[in-house]
Amino acid sequence: MPAKTDHDARRRDVSAAVWRVLAAQGFGGLTLRAVAAELGATTGLVTHYFPSKQALIVHALEVAETHTRALVPSLEGVHGLEALRQALAAVLPLTPEGTEINRVWVSSWDAALADPELRALEKARYKRWRSRLKPLVIEAQNDGDLPTGDPDDLVAALAAFTHGLVVQALFDPRTFPRQRLLAVLGSHLEGLRP
Known part of the structure; x- marks a missing residue:
């Protein structure tokens, strides 16, 4: 029987990779392939969580807003x-x-x-x-x-x-x-x- 994957933890890992790609390359460099490379995974794994670039970008904006809120005193x-x-x-x-x-x-x-x-x-x-x-x-x-x-x-x-x-x-x-x-x-x- 295959090991269970902690989907919430994996999604957090993917989100962290999204942020690192954004920080390094901006939205112009945000691709499913770039996130997969940053994560050290396949694009298939990334598309499991984000089936399209549009879904990835929407999530990236949510991640950016979370990071922004953390700076507000x-x-x-x-x-x-x-x-x-x-x-x-x-x-x-x-x-x-x-x-x-x-x-x-x-x-x-x-x-x-x-x-x-x-x-x-x-x-x-x-x-x-x-x-x-x-x-x-x-x-x-x-x-x-x-x-x-x-x-x-x-x-x-x-x-x-x-x-x-x-x-x-x-x-x-x-x-x-x-x-x-x-x-x-x-x-x-x-x-x-x-």
């Missing part, structure tokens, strides 16, 4: 503008892991723009991010630290600003090291004070 006991600053800073490529995660996300945009299913997943992900930022913006507005007005507009502007910093830092890390990213973010938030 607890904001317990942090209030207002400082909580917002910390939440936005968590998105920046401030550490090697944060840089790796951002490279994966940016590399996913091409695939997401070209595919309706992936585009819908990304749209939902951005909506979740903005919904997590909104109460922080409202709290800072109530404290008088941010201008009054539609908090959704301010959230959208802050998300766009932060992602602009991400892209610049990925392309030019010497010009945008950790200290400068944090300083630019802090200056931007201070500049918004009424």
Whole structure:
């Protein structure tokens, strides 16, 4: 009788291999064959868990979101503008892991723009991010630290600003090291004070 395979453990192994391929090669290099090679297995084993490249990419986005959530700090006991600053800073490529995660996300945009299913997943992900930022913006507005007005507009502007910093830092890390990213973010938030 053949040995039983721990499918959950195997799926975790495949997920870890997916992440390593993404981190090294981006979404452009994510193939069933590349994941199999990284895992030291056959493509048949990978297709057992992900029957198509589309299924693999959808899973890769889930893995990337899990890695991203792990970087978000607890904001317990942090209030207002400082909580917002910390939440936005968590998105920046401030550490090697944060840089790796951002490279994966940016590399996913091409695939997401070209595919309706992936585009819908990304749209939902951005909506979740903005919904997590909104109460922080409202709290800072109530404290008088941010201008009054539609908090959704301010959230959208802050998300766009932060992602602009991400892209610049990925392309030019010497010009945008950790200290400068944090300083630019802090200056931007201070500049918004009424």
